[in-house]
Amino acid sequence: MPPLLKMIGKRLLSALVLLWGVTVVTFLLVNVVPGDAAAANLSQQAYDDPEIRAAFEAKWGLDQPIWVQYVRYLGNILQGDLGTSQQTHRPVAEDLGQYVPATIEIALPAMALAIVIAVGLGMLAAMRKNRPTDTGIRSAALVGLSTPPFWLALVALYVFFYLLGWVPNGGRLSNIYDPPPAVTGMYTVDAAIAGQWDVFGDALWHLVLPVGILTALTVSGLLRFVRSAMIEVLDAEYIRSAIAKGLPRRIITWRHVFRAGLLPVLTVSGLMLASLLGGAVLVEQVLSWPGLGQYAYKSAISLDLQAILGVTLFIAVVYTLINLLVDVLYSVIDPRIGAK
Amino acid sequence: MTTAADPLLSIEGLSVTMPTPSGPVELVHRTDIEIGEGEIVGLAGESGSGKTMTASAIMGILPPGARAGGRIMFEGRDLLSLSRAELDTVRGNRIAIVFQDPSAALHPLLTIGTQLTEHLIHHKGVTKKQANARAVELLDLVRIRDPHHAVKAFPHQFSGGMRQRAAIAIALACEPRLLIADEPTTALDVTVQAGILRLFDRLARETGVSMLFITHDLGVMNSIADRTYVFKDGTVVESGVTTTILNEPSHEYTKALIASRAQSLAEERVQQEARP
Numbered sequence: 001m002p003p004l005l006k007m008i009g010k011r012l013l014s015a016l017v018l019l020w021g022v023t024v025v026t027f028l029l030v031n032v033v034p035g036d037a038a039a040a041n042l043s044q045q046a047y048d049d050p051e052i053r054a055a056f057e058a059k060w061g062l063d064q065p066i067w068v069q070y071v072r073y074l075g076n077i078l079q080g081d082l083g084t085s086q087q088t089h090r091p092v093a094e095d096l097g098q099y100v101p102a103t104i105e106i107a108l109p110a111m112a113l114a115i116v117i118a119v120g121l122g123m124l125a126a127m128r129k130n131r132p133t134d135t136g137i138r139s140a141a142l143v144g145l146s147t148p149p150f151w152l153a154l155v156a157l158y159v160f161f162y163l164l165g166w167v168p169n170g171g172r173l174s175n176i177y178d179p180p181p182a183v184t185g186m187y188t189v190d191a192a193i194a195g196q197w198d199v200f201g202d203a204l205w206h207l208v209l210p211v212g213i214l215t216a217l218t219v220s221g222l223l224r225f226v227r228s229a230m231i232e233v234l235d236a237e238y239i240r241s242a243i244a245k246g247l248p249r250r251i252i253t254w255r256h257v258f259r260a261g262l263l264p265v266l267t268v269s270g271l272m273l274a275s276l277l278g279g280a281v282l283v284e285q286v287l288s289w290p291g292l293g294q295y296a297y298k299s300a301i302s303l304d305l306q307a308i309l310g311v312t313l314f315i316a317v318v319y320t321l322i323n324l325l326v327d328v329l330y331s332v333i334d335p336r337i338g339a340k
Numbered sequence: 341m342t343t344a345a346d347p348l349l350s351i352e353g354l355s356v357t358m359p360t361p362s363g364p365v366e367l368v369h370r371t372d373i374e375i376g377e378g379e380i381v382g383l384a385g386e387s388g389s390g391k392t393m394t395a396s397a398i399m400g401i402l403p404p405g406a407r408a409g410g411r412i413m414f415e416g417r418d419l420l421s422l423s424r425a426e427l428d429t430v431r432g433n434r435i436a437i438v439f440q441d442p443s444a445a446l447h448p449l450l451t452i453g454t455q456l457t458e459h460l461i462h463h464k465g466v467t468k469k470q471a472n473a474r475a476v477e478l479l480d481l482v483r484i485r486d487p488h489h490a491v492k493a494f495p496h497q498f499s500g501g502m503r504q505r506a507a508i509a510i511a512l513a514c515e516p517r518l519l520i521a522d523e524p525t526t527a528l529d530v531t532v533q534a535g536i537l538r539l540f541d542r543l544a545r546e547t548g549v550s551m552l553f554i555t556h557d558l559g560v561m562n563s564i565a566d567r568t569y570v571f572k573d574g575t576v577v578e579s580g581v582t583t584t585i586l587n588e589p590s591h592e593y594t595k596a597l598i599a600s601r602a603q604s605l606a607e608e609r610v611q612q613e614a615r616p
Contacts, residue, residue, distance in 0.1 A: 237444035244399045245459040245510075246432030255458070259449050334449060335494040 083306030092310035101185025103291035107276035110214035122226025144220025153286035170288035270326035353410035382565030436511035442503035453491030501532030
């Protein structure tokens with residue numbers, strides 16, 4: 001078996017163990033939280049009748065030992081049943097299917113843009129270390145890093161919507177349009193699939209502000225890592241070798257420096273992407289973006305336990321998969337890892 | 341073997357200064373060195389005596405902030421006065437360098453083949469195919485087994501000695517007229533050092549390349565260098581034919597170096613005899 005496939009297999013196996021651990025923790029959390037399911041779900045009259053209460057507990061397996069309940073819970077998860085949200089009265093899985101694509105639609109483009117911008121600026125800063133260009137780029141990143149996300153979202157909304165009128169006032173789509181037929185749940189993609197180009201344009205227009213804000217925030221965080229990674233590479237002896245070979249700067253920069261500096265950046269980018277996919281609560285709140293962050297926030301303040309657990313499990317899966325992806329990319333870029 | 345004609349490389353009054361918090365420090369002080377065609381010239385001295393700074397000044401790879409004064413004449417041009425672009429037509433092409441530690445000097449993420457051919461393609465304008473064929477030849481020249489397979493390998497798949505052989509092949513790719521070897525055996529196992537030295541010796545005879553061989557080890561110097569410059573505190577204290585210097589050192593420092601060499605040889609012998 002090729003080493004890469006072997007590595008992926010191993011990682012998937014350990015990912016499964018990790019996710020199983022998450023289900024144990026989430027399950028215990030539900031059972032540790034004080035509360036009586038019968039009391040919460042039955043009327044006072046029904047609750048007072050011991051026969052009805054026993055029937056209720058038998059129906060939901062609450063009279064079973066805790067490990068039997070856990071096996072049942074695990075079985076439900078494996079069948080995609082994450083319970084029902086008290087808030088929306090819909091299956092949590094269905095809710096996630098609606099909110100997650102909205103978050104992906106802003107998280108992925110923001111991450112892609114952020115990587116391009118941060119790598120470009122970070123490399124430039126590293127090569128101009130301690131010169132005005134570097135100082136300027138670092139100061140801008142520091143300002144970005146110190147800016148509270150909700151404040152940035154509010155100011156951006158004020159400037160670009162209220163003053164300039166360039167972007168819409170939040171939301172995913174203008175009122176005059178209906179959402180395109182759901183395929184992926186991402187409006188731009190679904191509109192393109194359905195060939196509804198006016199809807200596509202409108203959805204894209206609504207993406208500008210949230211994507212722009214998330215990009216700015218992510219760039220600020222990523223830039224320092226890119227800069228320090230590239231500075232370390234620039235100091236490496238193999239870069240001195242490349243210079244001593246009389247290679248043109250273009251080849252040294254992209255073949256020698258960029259490739260080696262990418263590795264540490266990859267790890268941080270993975271974590272940032274996972275964090276973006278977990279939803280940007282404050283930005284989503286300000287821009288009325290119905291994404292995972294908002295769903296998590298609303299579930300949390302109303303103690304919607306099943307929904308909270310669903311979101312937790314989803315985020316655990318996201319982190320696990322992205323870590324796996326980073327590991328795979330690592331071994332593709334760095335031959336020393338694949339060999340191990 | 342001093343040449344009456346113009347030497348290949350002539351360092352005249354070289355000085356290298358480094359800025360430090362307590363003012364600039366002169367690491368190399370008014371040094372004159374000449375290397376003739378086909379000659380192997382040694383630079384001997386303790387670490388920190390300015391040998392590597394001299395090599396870095398020739399290659400234009402001094403540490404940031406360091407400044408070089410004087411002249412380094414090569415093929416009628418002063419290397420210190422060239423622009424970066426002009427210098428890039430010389431280094432890697434007409435002058436090449438082999439560093440001390442091949443594990444650090446080779447790019448970990450690029451194949452040996454890429455590192456062998458990229459400057460060849462750039463300097464000589466050959467096609468990728470021609471360059472690859474040359475890469476196999478070069479690996480064969482430095483006695484790396486199975487060169488067709490080795491061009492596709494990454495440095496970590498090589499042993500230390502093989503890495504240094506690959507680094508030497510990279511340096512020789514463009515058929516330079518001068519090869520600088522900066523302590524090329526110091527980072528290697530004692531068992532492979534002799535093989536690398538023999539390789540340098542053979543390459544000098546087979547290709548006629550001139551060499552500037554830097555080492556702190558006078559024993560190494562004795563086996564390879566025609567002439568030797570002894571460095572101390574950033575300047576040359578003694579120079580001449582290697583055997584003469586080793587047999588009849590005139591400077592106290594050279595005598596001390598030879599004595600310490602004899603001391604360490606004696607210690608090695610005692611250690612060897614102590615082993616079962």
